Amino acid sequence: MNATNPDQINVILATDCGSTTTKAILIEKIDGHYRQTYRGEAPTTVEQPVADVTAGVINAATEVGELAGRRLVDEQGQLIRPVKPAGEGQPAEGCDIYISTSSAGGGLQMLVTGVVREMTAASAKRAALGAGAIVMDVIASNDRRKPHEQIQRIRELRPDMILMSGGTDGGTVEHVVRIAELIAPAKPQPRFGSGYRMPLIYAGNKEAAGLVREVFDDTVELSVVDNIRPVLERENLGPARDRIHDLFLEHVMAHAPGYDKLIAWTDAPIMPTPGAVGDILQQIAKARGINVVGVDIGGATTDVFSVFDGADGNPVFNRTVSANLGMSYSISNVCAETGMPNVLRWVHFDMDERELRNRVKNKMIRPTTIPQTLEALVFEQAVAREALRLAYIQHREFATTLKGVQQQRTVGDTFSQQKGGQSIVDNMKLDLLVASGGVLSHAPRMEQTAAMLIDAFEPEGVTELAKDSIFMMPHLGVLASVHPQAALEVFERDCLIYLGTCVAAKGRAKAGKNCFRYEISGEPINERGEMACGEIRRFPLSIEETAQIVIEPARGFDVGGGPGKRIEREVRGGEVGLILDARGRPLELPEDRDNCRSRVERWSRDLRLYSE
Amino acid sequence: MGDRGAGERFGVFGLKCEISDMRFQISDLKCQISRLRGAVRRLLVCWGALFWLLGLTGAGADAQEPPRPVSDVVAVDHPNDVGTAVDVSWTLSPDDKPNDEPIPDPNAVPSLLSGYHILRKQPGEESFVLVGKQSAQAGEFTDRKKVVRGEPYLYQVVAVGPGGTSAGVETAEAVTPVRGLFRTDRGWLAVILLLICGAVVAFIVVAKSGRELFIRKIPGLEAVDEAVGRATEMGRTCLFVPGILDINDIQTVAGITVLSHVASLTAEFGARLEVPTSRSLVMTTARETVAAAYLAEGRPDAYREDDIYYLTDEQFGYVASVTSKMMQEKPAACFYMGSFYAESLILAETGNAVGAIQVAGTAQPSQLPFFVAACDYTLIGEEFFAASAYLSGEPVQLGSLRGQDVGKMLVASLLIVGCVAATWASVTGSASANAVVTFLQNNVLGRGGFLP
Amino acid sequence: MATAYTPGLRVTRRMRYRARRVLPIAGDVLVGAGDKVASQDVVARTELPGDATPINLANQLSLTPADVPGCLLKQEGERVEAGEILARTKGIFGMFKGEYVSKVAGVIESASQVTGQVIIRGEPIPVEVRAFVTGQVIEAMPGEGVVVEADVSFVQGIFGIGGEAFGPIVMACEDPSQEFAPELVHEEMQGAVVIGGARMPGETIRRAIDVGAAAVVSGGMDDADLKEVLGYDLGVAITGTEEIGLTVIITEGFGEIAMARQTFALLSSRAGAAASVNGATQIRAGVLRPEIVIPLVGEAAEPEEDVPTATHGGGVLEEGTLVRIIRDPYFGMIGTVAGLPSEPQVLGSGSKARVLEVACESGEKLTVPRANVEIIGG
Incomplete structure (x- = not known):
């Protein structure tokens, strides 16, 4: 890997090797600004018959090169680096740096252990998820399983890596060693064959490290890093995260076909795709000083990322993977988990339940099909709302302040004793909600994407909505580790498509009562009026435009200034525009089917969701 | 058989x-x-x-005349009792004049009447026997002197004065005291009782039917998980102090309920639990409770009887021992659940100093402020007792908890209505507000009967 | 992409089938390259380490963990039987000794001085791998497993539950569009792979379990019936380990749907032949579909020049290709490709997608997205 001066980087090639396709993008410096210019994709070639990931990378890079009119791959099938400037009659060719992410072969799958499920085990899980892993299971002293059941479970799983934590420094030794004693006899087998030893990271009580080392024989590759929770009051996820990335490259990647070559090619370490997405969201939150939630809904899983201010005021990053909430492979599971009535409440016409259940299963066994009729589309988007809603609930439960921390109290707290471990995800403080994933980014109308986001996440106050145009966030995440400025520029200009701003009032009242008064003043629109409870309204406001809004909520409603307090804000437009939502929070739909149907129908008409 | x-x-x-x-x-x-x-x-x-x-x-x-006799003597059964009293009433003697002049006139003729004697006999008996005296100006008397239920009585009232006694006037008919089934004068008490008991029964039925009864989360109890977890991670002990009173104190009993919860958590987490007691009986109870909790969690092997021990009955001897133990072992979780006196702050401050998460619960109002200030979480008075219902999740306990809440709400609303009405009446002199106050005082709370 | 690859299920009268039969962990391979094997022959064997049972002796005997190894009557690596005394405390002056009687049998794997925990390893669990298909071993991977090859008739289903099963093919339905009613299941079908036609109700499956059939295969079934048979709502299509008494395979999809005529004809032509079936389905990256494998024996097995080996269907869409529409509103209809417009078109849902025209058997001409068809046959 060459150490390159960021100022001299003009052309960047980035790829993301997904489980089915490899996507390549080209970023060029144009007039002093970095812009994403071309993109191409090709099938991923990890599996037989090719079994070499670089073949797919070269195919994708070639396609980008053809589109850009710039040769990126030479005759030997190697990337051309560094840039060869244009000569006589010969255009410029090659790129300055090449970076990549990977989620091929199901990504990085990990087993995590800790002592107390809500404390060190939760911290370990946070570290693993933040590094971009899928956490297969969490083993803890209090996970309500008997030791032999825990051993059985470890034996069944075939993780890529194990992260062990537990105990504060100087804390419990016994519990940590006991769990090590469960892992050792279980003899966990790595997922990719028996070619290498199971990597195991120990990030627990440093006083127990020696004893843990004695427990394991040479079937595991043990590496010890700093405690993830040196004291209960503080998390120290960095060292464990970095070691996960290192081991991911050294062991897991190195055993996947062709990755040894790919690792040599890249100018920055290859990152697991979700880890890279997390990085770029953290960068953007830091740069703009805002709270961000990102979601990526796939066929099998849904990832939720968030950056919110923690208890100490510093931004805290959290990621969750809802393993069985997705739109194709897992669609049946979404319906099973939430129940058909919950899905159907978002559908504004009648459907036969038996027929529908068969359709859901048919989508599950043939995941690549797309909805042809409007009816099928509406149903699929209804499922998406529920999948997102459930994934967000899981995320909120996971993203909490630390548990097990001593509280300081005064007599004034007598009647308001707050518990530790409160969720730090607060929809009222949320500034930007970013959507990505097929059902959200490929919805025929942007209004549908916005509506799905609002219905599932229920943002409160003033929230900007955006979608990732071509799922570029992973590429930018790795780029951020090399050239943060380039990453941020591309993120703002090309990656995000702003849908607009949603202004929603928190509170509940009977439908028809006044919810808030609004006054919008700006270049294209100058309007004022009143929103009644249960209403939602859209005002066109294009991407370049902004407007000044004044919202005066009725008593009991809050739009960010406190209950009944007036706010004044500048809002940003987008493809959809400004959406005023007076449906109340938490959003509740009528229980009665007819009532619910007519209400949902009115909302979809007001937002012009479907062209009828 | x-x-x-x-x-x-x-x-x-x-x-x-x-x-x-x-x-x-x-x-x-x-x-x-x-x-x-x-x-x-x-x-x-x-x-x-x-x-x-x-x-x-x-x-x-002396030449003074006796007073003139009374008239219209009536005896009726005393209402709302078990039949051991008779009310006798009469019209005052014409000589019974109220002495309403502010300064008595020394020249005035002294009154002929000084009071009344009430006499009684049973039909068939020879003579009346004195059963009570009443002063002048009073026309009523309740006879409670060895009145036997079901026996008929005749009464005679005699006016007595310095000049002698008047002729006795008798009741026309014998009166027979009987047992009243209901005390109609306390009707409101019955209504309130029915409301509260009804609510308790109703909520128990609801809870038994499997319907979820919402009980507000008590942060202090939720925090027990956190405290035990902290002790586990830090490899320290959990200390449980069940107060310094014996097991016959209701607060100690409530503390033992919480102990059972704490013990099931330490069993689950695999943490060590220490319970020093200052009463031998409390120690025995605590041992039984903790052993049962460990068994229920499927960890009877992890139960250590020696960690639940008796120190001394002496208040400060006990405290000195517990605090020294705290300084040595530095427990990461301390629970104070029971009845506490002067030792509350000594214990809680020591715990705070060794960096433990502390949860306290007591119904001693004087000790609560100390606990609130020094502990992470405090169960306040009633919360402490509610905890047992909350933890056990038993329908009977949950139902009565909710039913009692209804009762408390009723009392609170009566208090508010009364205060508002009384204030209003005194400020504006409104007659209707006054009527409300009187009604609450005399009828709802007093013995005025169902309606004024 | 000029040449669009479209997925499909393979249904073929004759192909060369290779089964890779490997052990989960290293073990013994019992056959060598060139050996002939029958479908149910064991080709490799190994032993999984037995269940490990942890016992916390420190707590059981009220000892400090450091004293535990000293109190053990058997040392690490020695065997202990259930009911045998595993450890005895030293007691006070030789009295008040505590004892722990082992509740499980096995070998003492470890005794910890830190936690006081003793791990007893139970009997090893034997694991055997069968040949699955009658044929010839073409490769033996020492310690790992074998590759068995055979010329077979091959039918890929769309979804199945249950694992590997073996039996002769028995036809229950006379026509692919006939509902596979419970009355069609007979006692003689014990141990057989029973082929139905269209939808099979849950009652049929239960009846087949009762008579002891090895597997049932039909065109479709209702999701509600699947839930009833399994006892839970299947969330993710990863199957193969269910134990409901037999293997179930559907060839087309969920709902009221007839088995493809071609599939039905192939299966009925091989009625009576011994078949190997596997219901394992995994719809994820590295997709796995249920299979019905019928080895060709005797004259049918005469070698031919060009025998395809691919186990997956699919191919390139051209005019005239036989396809099945796999999404509502035309789910299950079969026809030939009549046109492939190159420009994307706007669908009823409002999305833009590349489409194709399908001439149906009924003579109707339909326009559907290319993603919503699959190629039949192979």
């Missing part, structure tokens, strides 16, 4: 025999008492005759 049945029957008869034996003894006693009474009565009659004679001689010396 047959044998046992016979045995039971025998037992029942045996009991009855004993009771009848006792009755015999009692009636013997009664015989003796009545004999004694006869002697006393005879003595009294002798003395009475002597005084009467003296009185006659005295009356002859």
